[in-house]
Structure formats: C-alpha cells, structure tokens
C-alpha cells in the first residue's frame with residue numbers, strides 16, 4: 510500500500526492550550542479528533558504543506574514551526590506517515606473553515622478526546638514537551 514505523507518500541526522496558544530479539530534464523520538478516521546493538517550502534495554516541502562493546510566482548514570498563517578515527531582502507522586485500509594510539527598507562531602484567529610468543530614484543550618485534557626490510533630505517540634510527545 511502507498512504511504513500517504515501528512516503534514517500535521519500542533520498549535521498552541523502560548524498559554525498551554527492546544528488546538529484540536531473533529532474529523533467529519535464520512536472521511537478516513539471520521540468522527541475522531543485530530544491535529545489539523547493534511548496531505549503533502551507531490552514535490553511540496555512539508556513545511557509549505559503545513560502552512561497551506563492550516564490556512565485552508567483554519568484560516569491562520571503559520572509563521573514559525575519546528576518538527577516534533579514522525580509517525581509511520583498502518584491502518585487496515587491506509588498507511589500514513591504523519592510529519593508532526595509544533596507551530597510556535599501564527600497570525601489570525603483559527604476558525605473551522607470546513608465546518609469542523611474546534612476545541613482548545615490543555616495537555617492534560619487531550620486524554621479525554623478520542624484520536625486515531627496513530628496519534629498516541631504524538632500525544633505523548635506533546636505532553637512531554639515543555640512548550641507546545
């Protein structure tokens with residue numbers, strides 16, 4: 510199976526709150542919460558994909574980000590490579606541009622939301638990190 514390369518953004522508000530979004534019911538891993546992001550296009554740099562996806566989904570401009578962790582995960586129907594970045598600086602106010610519910614949550618609260626299976630190590634990395 511082809512591996513789908515995905516740029517994923519962990520966005521924090523500088524005050525310990527992290528932005529999560531709910532995936533639509535009808536898509537892959539639908540109904541679960543996620544960190545915003547999406548597929549890297551052929552020939553596109555991952556950071557450019559991150560900025561593009563965050564703009565498309567949330568209408569905010571990423572100004573600075575750093576790599577956090579890369580996760581390769583095989584779902585029964587899809588293989589993904591999640592390229593996860595911490596967004597350190599952005600401009601604008603996030604809005605669910607695609608109608609997706611958004612929520613700002615503390616690191617501790619992340620455990621109360623259902624995420625796709627691949628996200629477990631991401632959540633551990635976020636919790637372990639001092640900022641983001």
Ligand SMILES: Nc1nc2c([nH]c(=O)n2[C@H]2C[C@H](O)[C@@H](COP(=O)(O)OP(=O)(O)OP(=O)(O)O)O2)c(=O)[nH]1
Pocket residue numbers: 513515516517536537538542543544545546547548562587589591625626627628
């Ligand atoms: N964005 C995101 N995707 C995740 C996470 N965890 C996880 O397993 N995935 C998977 C679900 C999908 O198979 C894939 C991301 O695809 P996507 O549906 O967000 O891609 P996209 O925004 O480009 O959407 P589309 O244009 O294809 O509709 O990665 C996560 O935390 N965030």
Ligand SMILES: [Mg+2]
Pocket residue numbers: 545546547548562566
């Ligand atoms: Mg997406």
